[in-house]
Amino acid sequence: MATWMLDPGVVHLNHGSFGACPTDVLDVQAQFRIEMERNPVAFMLHDYQPALEQSREALAEFLGADAAGLVFVPNATYGVNSVLRSLETQLSPGAEIVVTNQTYNACRNAAIVSASRFGGSVIDVDIPFPIESPSVIVDRIRSAVTERTALVMLDHVTSPTGLVWPVAELVAELEPDIPVLIDGAHAPGMIELDLSSIGASFYTANCHKWICSPKGAAFLHVAERHRPHMHAAAISHGHNDGWPASSSRFHAQFDWTGTDDPTARLAVPAALEVMAAHRPGGWEEIRRSNHELALAGRDIVADALQLAAPAPDAMIGSIAALPLPVPEDAGDSIFDPLMERLHHEWKIEVPVFAWPTAPERVIRISAQQYNEIDDYHRLAEALRAELG
Ligand SMILES: Cc1ncc(COP(=O)(O)O)c(C=O)c1O
Structure with a gap:
């Protein structure tokens, strides 16, 4: 089994940006x-x-x-x-x-x-x-x-x-x-x-x-x-x-x-x-289980935000994005202040990007072998609290 050196005090939902390398x-x-x-x-x-x-x-x-x-x-x-x-x-x-x-x-x-x-x-x-x-x-x-x-x-x-x-x-x-x-x-x-x-x-x-x-x-x-x-x-x-x-x-x-x-x-x-040795089914099983977890995680977050899935499941790999509501006091920074709050206050690493242009924004979750379903419930709880 692969193991990672990731900080256990943090919910890591951003494998997409920089990866994470097994020990x-x-x-x-x-x-x-x-x-x-x-x-x-x-x-x-x-x-x-x-x-x-x-x-x-x-x-x-x-x-x-x-x-x-x-x-x-x-x-x-x-x-x-x-x-x-x-x-x-x-x-x-x-x-x-x-x-x-x-x-x-x-x-x-x-x-x-x-x-x-x-x-x-x-x-x-x-x-x-x-x-x-x-x-x-x-x-x-x-x-x-x-x-x-x-x-x-x-x-x-x-x-x-x-x-x-x-x-x-x-x-x-x-x-x-x-x-x-x-x-x-x-x-x-x-x-x-x-x-x-x-x-x-x-x-x-x-x-x-x-x-x-x-x-x-x-x-x-x-x-x-x-x-x-x-x-x-x-x-x-x-x-x-x-x-x-x-x-x-x-x-x-x-x-x-x-x-x-x-x-x-x-x-x-x-x-x-x-990575191939991490699962009995090798790379195929890794890709499939990450994909399934990404979809389950996306649905948990979408429910919390009361959103419909923004793309067919077949267009998703192991990352999934959702459009976020635009706050009244929105700025024009590429990295949204919500991302900073999730990092500092909730110990959740998840990207929130201005897209297509600020103040419109999206949140993007990742699913890798070290993630579990509770990670997405934690994010949903944080988003409910932050976005009201
Ligand atoms: C689609 C796409 N292209 C290019 C890059 C850049 O990767 P790197 O910083 O490793 O060059 C990224 C990084 O997330 C990406 O998502």
Whole structure:
């Protein structure tokens, strides 16, 4: 059974933001660190690359991806930036990047800055929440695409609204004419994933969220046709073949992006194994039980707020959002004061975001193996008291 070091005096309902890493996985990471510090030069020059290849192979198998197209990045934000940086030199003024109102803010920012560098623009598609069906998303994205569209950036599991999007359907419609970058930050470990059947040009996601690896482990998968012109957001030795340890030019762009602590990415196989061993039914049972708990938790909170479920159950993974009533004295901060009160007064960690724009806001719960149903009852009690 996996165990976590989480503070038992706190109700942790925000696995979604930064994950939480089991103790056994942290032990494996610590062992890598000890080996690294016993002889940093030997570790970086001799031991690092073979360990990285093992990690890449294990992750590729888990994702249903080819290892040749898979590289590690420190986080999904870096993955998105790397794709945009690599594409923008080929884009002409007037080209458009399509995002949505549910795109993660950091990644939307990256698209806006990228578009300003090549003289293009960002098209922001409005996707409603509450939502009735995934087909609304497909229809709205479809109608935003024009001959100027150079890239469509889609979230697989949206951050503010916690919805699983029909990305495979959209990729099938758009690719190969229009490259799709999927920001799957939450997807691996939360929903069943087979990257080869999705077939997007670019797919980036975190291991430190639902795979429960140490923080600083994420990946980018790139379709074969784009690999020759890919580079990491930080240009390093791989640019002139100065990192000969890698098995391809594409890998070399990402395998070394300057000295850092590589132990998080090296501990990804341990996270995959420790979590798989946590339940007799392995990853499938983890995904199913988290999903069931998220739905049960959402219903408890929705009852307390007297709300109907804002999305079909099939669009939920292990995070679920609910719109909150807007208070009369609402401000315009991205992090709502209610989130601070839940943190300080109730010892509950749960995100409350301004969305789509302040003062409108949503609350988003998470369900991970360390949660239990009483966590959501406690949140419901706090919300009843706070919101009256
Ligand atoms: C959809 C989405 N994309 C990107 C990120 C950014 O992840 P990171 O901070 O690990 O880059 C998040 C974080 O929650 C997210 O929800």
